[in-house]
Every structure is written in C-alpha cells, then in structure tokens.
Amino acid sequence: MRAVLSAIGISIGIATMIVVTGIPASSQKALDAELTALGTDRLQVVADADAAERGTPASFPESSAAMVERIGAVKAVTAVANTHTLVKRSDRLGPLDDSGLTVLAVRPNLLDVVNATVGSGHYLTKGTQRFPTVVLGSESAARLGFPEIRTGEPPPLVLIADQWFSVTGVLHSVPLAPDVDRAVLVGWDAARRHLGFDGRPTQLFVQADEVHIADVRAVLPATVNPAAPSVVLVSRPSDVLAAKRSAEATFSGLFVGLAGLALLVGGIGVANTMVISVLERRREIGLRRALGANRGQIRGQFLTESVVLSGLGGLTGVAVGILATIGYAAVKDWPAVIPLEAVTGGFAGAALIGVVAGVYPAVRASRLSPTVALATT
Incomplete structure (x- = not known):
C-alpha cells in the first residue's frame, strides 16, 4: 500500500507538470493565433x-x-x-x-x-x-x-x-x-x-x-x-508583435518554474518513501544479509525499487496529464498543445528522481549489519 500510494504521489506530481505546461502552452497557441490575426506577420x-x-x-x-x-x-x-x-x-x-x-x-x-x-x-x-x-x-x-x-x-x-x-x-x-x-x-x-x-x-x-x-x-x-x-x-x-514576444518569454519562464516545482515535489515524495522503507524493513534487510546477501545486492534491491516506483508513477502521470490537458483545451475551445519536452522530461525526470532519491536509502540499507538489523524490534 505504501508503494502504491507513493507511485500515486509521483504520478500526481508528473501529471501536474504536464498540465501546468500543457494548459499554458495551449492558451499561448490560442493567444498567438489571435495576435497573428492582428497583423504581427x-x-x-x-x-x-x-x-x-x-x-x-x-x-x-x-x-x-x-x-x-x-x-x-x-x-x-x-x-x-x-x-x-x-x-x-x-x-x-x-x-x-x-x-x-x-x-x-x-x-x-x-x-x-x-x-x-x-x-x-x-x-x-x-x-x-x-x-x-x-x-x-x-x-x-x-x-x-x-x-x-x-x-x-x-x-x-x-x-x-x-x-x-x-x-x-x-x-x-x-x-x-x-x-x-x-x-x-x-x-x-x-x-x-x-x-x-x-x-x-x-x-x-x-x-x-x-x-x-x-x-x-x-x-x-x-x-x-x-x-x-x-x-x-x-x-x-x-506593436502587437512586441506584446506577442513578451508573452512568449513570460510563458517560457512559467513553464520552467512550474515543471521544476512539480519534479521537486515528486522527488521529495519518493525519497521520503524509500527512507521510511529502510527504517521499517530493517529485519528483512538483516535476514537477507544473514542468508548471504552482500551490500551490493541490498543497494541494488532498494535502488531498483526506487527507480521502478518512480518510472511507473511517471508513466501514469504522463498519461493522466495528457488527457487532462486535452480535456481542458477542448472545454476552452483552444488548440490542444502537449509540449514534447514536458512529456519526455517528465518521464525521464521521474526515473532520474528515482535514482537520486534511492541512492541514500540504498546505501543506508546496505550498511546495516545483520545482527543490528535482526535485533531491531
């Protein structure tokens, strides 16, 4: 349940990133069309x-x-x-x-x-x-x-x-x-x-x-x-052309800021889940070490879990974000625009977050000695 909730949290973060970049991009496309009709070209x-x-x-x-x-x-x-x-x-x-x-x-x-x-x-x-x-x-x-x-x-x-x-x-x-x-x-x-x-x-x-x-x-x-x-x-x-270019610059800055914030929130969620996982699974770690698992295998286990968790959450978030953006654009009668950078960056960012957020918990888990881990109540 903890893993599922964590993946949902990641997907919400990535979906938010897609939405907060896709909706302004769609709005910008509609605005560009209106400004172009005024003779900017x-x-x-x-x-x-x-x-x-x-x-x-x-x-x-x-x-x-x-x-x-x-x-x-x-x-x-x-x-x-x-x-x-x-x-x-x-x-x-x-x-x-x-x-x-x-x-x-x-x-x-x-x-x-x-x-x-x-x-x-x-x-x-x-x-x-x-x-x-x-x-x-x-x-x-x-x-x-x-x-x-x-x-x-x-x-x-x-x-x-x-x-x-x-x-x-x-x-x-x-x-x-x-x-x-x-x-x-x-x-x-x-x-x-x-x-x-x-x-x-x-x-x-x-x-x-x-x-x-x-x-x-x-x-x-x-x-x-x-x-x-x-x-x-x-x-x-x-003069509308100057206003159009100013709007494009403003939207670009907004995209970067909101996307970074969404990825940061998702990364914190993954890191928190993995750290708590190490604390709650000490006995499991100790048992595996006692049965012959070395530190590299323990690090690999937790790092893999973190990446898979982030990847699944990221994939789900991308799909939800695309559907939400298309739906909102249709309601507003805007051309639906899904920035390719947001989609690829969202999924790649989720996987990267999984790696970064899983490194510390994985290293910490691998350093637990079998006796200390098994003695944890």
Whole structure:
C-alpha cells in the first residue's frame, strides 16, 4: 500500500507538470493565433504621396510584387493600385456627385494576405477578374446602397469611368487594411482593359515569417523600387508583435518554474518513501544479509525499487496529464498543445528522481549489519 500510494504521489506530481505546461502552452497557441490575426506577420508598403511633387512616379514598377516574392522569408505578397477613377451608383448623377470611394485594382490573393472574408456573394477569381465585375468593401457597400448580394437576383451595377460593372460580392470589415473597406475592388486585368490602368501598383501587402519580419522590412525599399527606394514607405511591424514576444518569454519562464516545482515535489515524495522503507524493513534487510546477501545486492534491491516506483508513477502521470490537458483545451475551445519536452522530461525526470532519491536509502540499507538489523524490534 505504501508503494502504491507513493507511485500515486509521483504520478500526481508528473501529471501536474504536464498540465501546468500543457494548459499554458495551449492558451499561448490560442493567444498567438489571435495576435497573428492582428497583423504581427504583415507589412504594408505604400508609395510616397509627395513623390509626384519631386518628379518621381508615386507608384512601383510592375515587377515589384514578383521581386518581393523572391525574398526568402516572404510567404505571400499581393499588389493593389489606385486607378484614380470615379465610381457612381447611377448615370443620372452629375460629374461632381461621386461617391468619394477609391477604385482599386487588386489581385485574386488579396483576401488571404490581409485576412479578409466575404460577407455575401463571392470574391474575384482568376476568371472573373478579367471581366467588368467588382467587389465592394463594407463601407463602400453601405455608401452605394448595396449592403449584401442576394443569391438568385440580378447583380447590382455601378458606373466606373462611364463603364458599367457588376457587383459580385461584399466584404466584411478588414481590420488589417481599412482602406479596403472604403474601396471598390476591380480585377487587375479588368482595370487594364476597361479603366486605362498602367499596371503599376501603388501599394503592397506582404506576409512574412515573424522571426525575420524586421529583416524583410529593411530590404523592402530597395527590392520594391531599386531605382528610387526613397519613395517606398514600409509600415513598421505591429506593436502587437512586441506584446506577442513578451508573452512568449513570460510563458517560457512559467513553464520552467512550474515543471521544476512539480519534479521537486515528486522527488521529495519518493525519497521520503524509500527512507521510511529502510527504517521499517530493517529485519528483512538483516535476514537477507544473514542468508548471504552482500551490500551490493541490498543497494541494488532498494535502488531498483526506487527507480521502478518512480518510472511507473511517471508513466501514469504522463498519461493522466495528457488527457487532462486535452480535456481542458477542448472545454476552452483552444488548440490542444502537449509540449514534447514536458512529456519526455517528465518521464525521464521521474526515473532520474528515482535514482537520486534511492541512492541514500540504498546505501543506508546496505550498511546495516545483520545482527543490528535482526535485533531491531
């Protein structure tokens, strides 16, 4: 019973270590996902609005997006261009009665790069971007009076540069790109064909590896516009990125502290059990010594018991800790994260604790003389 209770104590300690590392790791994973959605791995590149006054075009070369894609740490890039055209809901409006909205030429991958979603209808595809179709941002849809696109009904029309365009979709609000909310989005090829667009982007959205976000930002101006890097303005990484890295450091310190404490508690339990075992089993030790067991055999017996006790407790604790972490993460709707270091470290730590905690009791047991041990009442 003493051995079983000791193994349970060890398993509780190891399970606690798994739980106190797994639950914060799961919480951190969920937090990372929320912070990443705020743009910690995104950069925005715009042309300097004052460049035109200095005689430099306020736009980038046509190949700028392709050149940015060659940067090793860049995951995705999309180009956006202001077509400098007016959009109206009706041809009955006068030349001064425009909506005040921006008509942007966009690529099909815009939604993925800026974390945008479609509220109704559908976004531009590689096929539809060639035709006179548009997608409205959330604010532009409200201004034009088309809050949603209804399935089965004829698509509404808007007038852009004396050309009618069909509205195929409306976007939800885009926190990472507020300009998109106030824009009418036209396919890149359609803007070339119908709006006289020259193909030069005025804005780039870049998604890069968070670890190298500062390095990517440093090389973007010369990459986007090698001839005039001074006209390239790159937004600095979001302040949320600093908060995210601070949270990661805090969680890492918490993991180490709690894991060490759990292992210490388990080790003390094993050592206490083995020491008491030596005191209570003196007569057994004396009898074995009298029957011919040497000191090495006695040390081996108690050391083996300690390691087996810790190993079984550690294995049980790992299983219980994993199940508890998965269950708690499911309740909180977090992604379940079981740190491999906690699992392997927990089991290996339990075995190591068994060795360390069993050395003194084993040595003490081996030093008892047969006569003294047998005489113990």
